Amino acid sequence: MQAAILRDKSGSLKIEEIEIDKPDRNEVLIQTVASGLCHSDLHFIDGSWSDFAMYPMLLGHEAAGVVQAVGEDVVGIEVGDHVITCLSIFCGHCDRCLTGHSYLCSHRQEVSDRPIGKPPRLIDGEGNAVNQFTGLGSFAQEMLVHQNGVVKISPDMPLDRAALIGCGVTTGVGAVFRTAEVKPGSTVAVVGCGGVGISAVQGAHLAGARQIIAVDLESQKLEWATQLGATHTVNPNDGDPVMQVLELTGGGVDYSFECIGMKQTAEQAFGMIRQGGSATIIGMIPIGVNIEVPGTDLFLGAKRLQGSMMGSNNFKVDMPHLCELYLGGRLKLDEMVSRTISLDEINEGFEAMINGEVVRAVIDFGT
Ligand SMILES: [Zn+2]
Ligand SMILES: [Zn+2]
Known part of the structure; x- marks a missing residue:
């Protein structure tokens, strides 16, 4: 099968022919129908997270497809089922x-990869094992995944939209619903309006926040955020974003979400909250970067600074619910797919992401 492989820090993926094994007892073989391009993939391509890279590496982790085969111990997932990984x-x-708190599973390594001694799931043309990023690896025509990384969804759900739920949407909406537990009538600021940020905006809208402030340097992204639920926008090019948010809200938001992964924006997100508010950091802060906040704000202001990993999900429950919200017209996914590409165009897709041209580029495998 064809797959886009990361071989080194060169900054681009190479389309190669690789072999995929048959499912082991607990595994599911999936024909990949669609895969989104996510910033977490980009962090490995651009080298910012290369300390964690294991070459050759098959990236991609936001996908949906159709089950081709299942191992003998797989429960509740059958051939022909539509699934999200x-x-x-x-x-x-x-x-x-x-x-x-299964999103924090402390034994995930036992299930995301095959046990030592078993043949690798993927082999390249020279007979070397190919590492699946996060135990998935969706930039390929097929995926071989442990059953605890797969959830069955309604066959009514379009798979190219379902793919987005596989990471970005669950991360953004989940941070609002599960991590921060945003209450109706509250105020929210979302810093960074890419795929995850736009999802957080939508989550805040669904949760009934009365004021949703989108913060981004790109006016196009602010426009998209407005179409998907933001009530106000702040562009840091127009002045200090913290001051702008404090003015708009008369003293700060109840909840802020940082969806970029930078020290500066994380500290700004904390600065935007009112007394008793919470700042939730969703972005992938680079290794070795520390965040500084005024200590007295934690005590005198009872402010909270917290992280959110994959939207604190229980994905086997959450993802089918998010599909229902889409099918009911309440969660907007069509508007988030800015570009559909083929696997061959994957490097151009990441280029568009770097240039801020897309909320999401999605690979259509033409199946
Ligand atoms: Zn992702
Ligand atoms: Zn566990």
């Missing part, structure tokens, strides 16, 4: 899993 692959028996 999720990188929050969980073991199901650690303390994190058993207390409802």
Whole structure:
């Protein structure tokens, strides 16, 4: 099958022919129908997270497809089912899993990869194992994934829209619903309006926030955010974004969400909240970068600074619900797909992301 492989820090992916194994006992073989391009993939391509790269590497983790084959121990997923994959692959028996926090599974390595001694799932043309990013690897015509990284969805759900739920939408909406638990009538600021930020804006809208302030340097992204639920916009080119948000709200928002992954914007997100508010950091802050906030704000202002990993999801439950919200016309996904590309055009797709031209570019595998 064809796959886009990352071989080194060169900054681009190479389309190669690789071999995929048959499903082991707990595995599901999926024909990939669509895969979104996510910033987390880009962090490996541009080298900012290269310390965690394992070459050759198959990136891609925001995908949906159709089940081709299942292992003998797979439960509830059958050949022909439409599915979304999720990188929050969980073991199901650690303390994190058993207390409802499977997105933080402490034994995920046991299930995301095959046990040592077993043949690799993927082999390149020279016979070397290819590493699946996050246990998935969706920039390929087929995926072989542990059943705890796969969820069945309604066949009514278009798979090129379902793919977005696989990462960006679950991350953004989940941070609002699950991590921060935004209340109706509250005020929200979202810093960074790419795929995750736009999803957080939509989550805040669905949660009934009365004021949703989108913050971004790109006026096009602010326009998209407005179409999808933002009530106000702030462009840092027009002045200090923290001051602008404080003015718009008369003292700060109840909840802020940082969806970029930078020290400066994370600290700004904290600066935007009112007393008793919470700032939720969703972006992938680079390794070794520390965030500084005034300590007295935590005590005297009772402000909270928290992280959110993959929207604190229970994806086997959440993803079918998000599909329902889409099918009911309440979660907007069509508007988030700015460009559809083929696998061959993947490097151009990432280029468009870098240039801020897209909310999401989605690979259509033409199946
Ligand atoms: Zn992602
Ligand atoms: Zn676990």
